[in-house]
Amino acid sequence: MFLSINFDKFIQPDSLAKNKLNSLVMKKTATLFLASLLIMFFINCENHSEDDLITPPISTPTPIPTPTAKTYNADVKPIFTNSCISCHGKPPSNGAPSSFDVYTLVKDGVENGAILSRMNNNISPMPPSGKLPASTIAIIEQWATDGYLEN
Numbered sequence: 785m786f787l788s789i790n791f792d793k794f795i796q797p798d799s800l801a802k803n804k805l806n807s808l809v810m811k812k813t814a815t816l817f818l819a820s821l822l823i824m825f826f827i828n829c830e831n832h833s834e835d836d837l838i839t840p841p842i843s844t845p846t847p848i849p850t851p852t853a854k855t856y857n858a859d860v861k862p863i864f865t866n867s868c869i870s871c872h873g874k875p876p877s878n879g880a881p882s883s884f885d886v887y888t889l890v891k892d893g894v895e896n897g898a899i900l901s902r903m904n905n906n907i908s909p910m911p912p913s914g915k916l917p918a919s920t921i922a923i924i925e926q927w928a929t930d931g932y933l934e935n
């Protein structure tokens with residue numbers, strides 16, 4: 785009672801109305817503010833999924849198949865066994881002057897150019913029966929490029 789009397793003394797009826805209006809406006813503003821906060825919260829959840837927060841996995845590049853290097857034993861020797869050894873064996877036969885039956889002799893013959901120049905020769909090819917397929921000759925060329933691997 786004492787307090788209410790004191791209170792009324794200092795507050796004019798006009799200003800009391802103003803205060804009421806102000807608090808109403810404040811209430812409405814606060815409600816709007818809270819509502820917009822809620823809306824923002826839900827919009828955020830909708831538009832930004834958790835996936836956005838997770839760093840995308842680094843895509844593993846498709847491995848480029850590396851062709852295995854050609855070796856004497858696996859790739860070159862079978863060609864000589866099939867197409868050259870009948871004349872260029874040990875000892876050489878059929879008038880052939882050289883043996884191409886071991887790694888070092890074949891390597892030397894390719895290195896000095898004699899073997900490939902005769903294998904690619906249109907006039908007097910080796911074997912004498914006719915040039916071998918280009919893909920077969922390419923194996924020997926690749927073997928040279930790969931560094932004359934034995935195994």
Ligand code: HEC
Pocket residue numbers: 863864867868869870871872878879880881882883884893898899902903908910911912
């Ligand atoms: C049917 C027998 C015969 C076959 C198979 C044969 N050669 Fe010959 N090769 C000869 C004769 C004979 C000569 C010597 C005459 C000449 O140079 O044409 C010779 C010569 C060569 C020469 C030059 C001389 C030397 O010895 O360096 C090379 C290089 C050669 N042959 C490589 C080959 C290669 C490589 C193959 C297999 C892809 C092959 N030959 C298959 C008979 C053959």
